[in-house]
Amino acid sequence: MNVPFVDLRKQYAPLKDEILAGIEKALDGMQLFLGENVQQLEKDFAQFCGAAHGIGVGDGTVALQIILRAMGIGPGDEVITTSHTFIATAEAILLAGAKPVFVDILPDTCLMDVSQVEAKITPRTKAILPVHLYGQTVDMDPLMEIAARHGLRVVEDACQAHGAEYKGRRAGSLGDAAGFSFYFSKNLGAYGEGGFISTNDSELAAKIRMIRDHGSNVRYHHEMVGLNGRLDEVQAVVLRAKLPHLADWNTARRDHAARYADLLKKLPVKTPVEASGSRHIYHLYVIQTARRDQLQAYLKEQGIFTGIHYPVPIHLQKAVDYLGYKPGSLPVTERVTSEILSLPMFAELTDEQIEYVATHVGKFLTEAVPVGS
Numbered sequence: 331m332n333v334p335f336v337d338l339r340k341q342y343a344p345l346k347d348e349i350l351a352g353i354e355k356a357l358d359g360m361q362l363f364l365g366e367n368v369q370q371l372e373k374d375f376a377q378f379c380g381a382a383h384g385i386g387v388g389d390g391t392v393a394l395q396i397i398l399r400a401m402g403i404g405p406g407d408e409v410i411t412t413s414h415t416f417i418a419t420a421e422a423i424l425l426a427g428a429k430p431v432f433v434d435i436l437p438d439t440c441l442m443d444v445s446q447v448e449a450k451i452t453p454r455t456k457a458i459l460p461v462h463l464y465g466q467t468v469d470m471d472p473l474m475e476i477a478a479r480h481g482l483r484v485v486e487d488a489c490q491a492h493g494a495e496y497k498g499r500r501a502g503s504l505g506d507a508a509g510f511s512f513y514f515s516k517n518l519g520a521y522g523e524g525g526f527i528s529t530n531d532s533e534l535a536a537k538i539r540m541i542r543d544h545g546s547n548v549r550y551h552h553e554m555v556g557l558n559g560r561l562d563e564v565q566a567v568v569l570r571a572k573l574p575h576l577a578d579w580n581t582a583r584r585d586h587a588a589r590y591a592d593l594l595k596k597l598p599v600k601t602p603v604e605a606s607g608s609r610h611i612y613h614l615y616v617i618q619t620a621r622r623d624q625l626q627a628y629l630k631e632q633g634i635f636t637g638i639h640y641p642v643p644i645h646l647q648k649a650v651d652y653l654g655y656k657p658g659s660l661p662v663t664e665r666v667t668s669e670i671l672s673l674p675m676f677a678e679l680t681d682e683q684i685e686y687v688a689t690h691v692g693k694f695l696t697e698a699v700p701v702g703s
């Protein structure tokens with residue numbers, strides 16, 4: 331059997347006619363960006379998140395960068411975030427001209443350890459950027475309380491958390507603003523690049539709209555230096571066709587996660603932990619084992635494709651050498667980096683595929699193949 335890491339063709343097949351008809355209509359109309367599809371998606375996805383305003387943008391990295399710039403965050407400012415995330419989180423801070431300051435994560439959820447945030451606040455700190463990694467939200471209540479006490483803004487990196495819930499509220503409505511990615515493999519993915527910003531702050535929303543379109547509301551009149559961060563109509567057609575299914579797809583992912591957890595529960599492997607008050611939507615299903623590399627190689631031989639999210643934490647990446655972090659500075663982050671393995675996870679995964687994956691994880695961990703063989 332072959333189990334791909336994700337299989338997008340299975341999702342596309344039942345939506346194909348609707349998507350192609352929508353693209354044809356958009357192309358016939360030749361309104362290629364910021365047209366009716368983008369505008370409708372902005373309303374619908376903001377509503378899905380429980381936020382008052384939605385702004386479609388070019389990708390998740392630019393979403394986070396635009397939010398920070400709209401908040402007036404730039405050179406000389408610091409933004410507290412985590413290092414155990416995709417590089418784009420830190421890139422957005424650096425592209426805005428500010429400096430990322432990393433705190434460690436919790437070993438079970440791999441999410442920001444909120445208890446470490448306050449110690450990192452300096453007079454230069456302007457914002458906190460929690461990453462809802464793998465599809466689960468950071469513990470937002472204590473974080474918002476710290477932010478309020480110190481007058482800091484909170485920007486959610488919700489790029490992996492479309493529909494994730496914290497105490498009954500969805501990612502995208504928990505901080506001052508949130509950035510989403512519609513990268514093709516996300517729980518809600520485009521067929522090219524796409525991103526989204528949600529916020530309840532109308533003033534911020536207006537500034538974000540302006541920055542996304544070269545700092546302009548009126549064509550060729552530029553009130554501020556912005557950038558080209560627009561979402562295009564063709565991607566908005568795809569996203570509009572998919573959005574009505576997102577809640578069901580997330581439920582299917584949760585069912586798969588429960589099945590994996592049941593099948594793996596007696597094995598010497600750590601399965602994902604859902605924090606209390608949290609509704610994880612399993613963008614990724616990440617297990618932890620000290621024999622990660624050998625397990626990954628063994629699974630590949632069985633036709634099972636896995637991923638590592640992420641193998642090198644940001645603070646130890648060459649690109650940010652100059653920030654001065656050394657190995658040992660974020661011990662939990664550094665340990666999980668060598669132990670995490672993302673198993674196949676997508677809504678259309680079958681019971682048979684899940685059982686096949688779990689059987690082989692079990693075989694490897696209990697039957698043989700010593701470390702280093």
Ligand SMILES: Cc1ncc(COP(=O)(O)O)c(C=O)c1O
Pocket residue numbers: 389390391392415416418419461463487489490510511512513524525
């Ligand atoms: C946690 C996180 N932040 C930011 C991004 C950036 O999104 P994009 O790839 O759309 O720029 C991603 C996407 O891969 C992500 O997973």
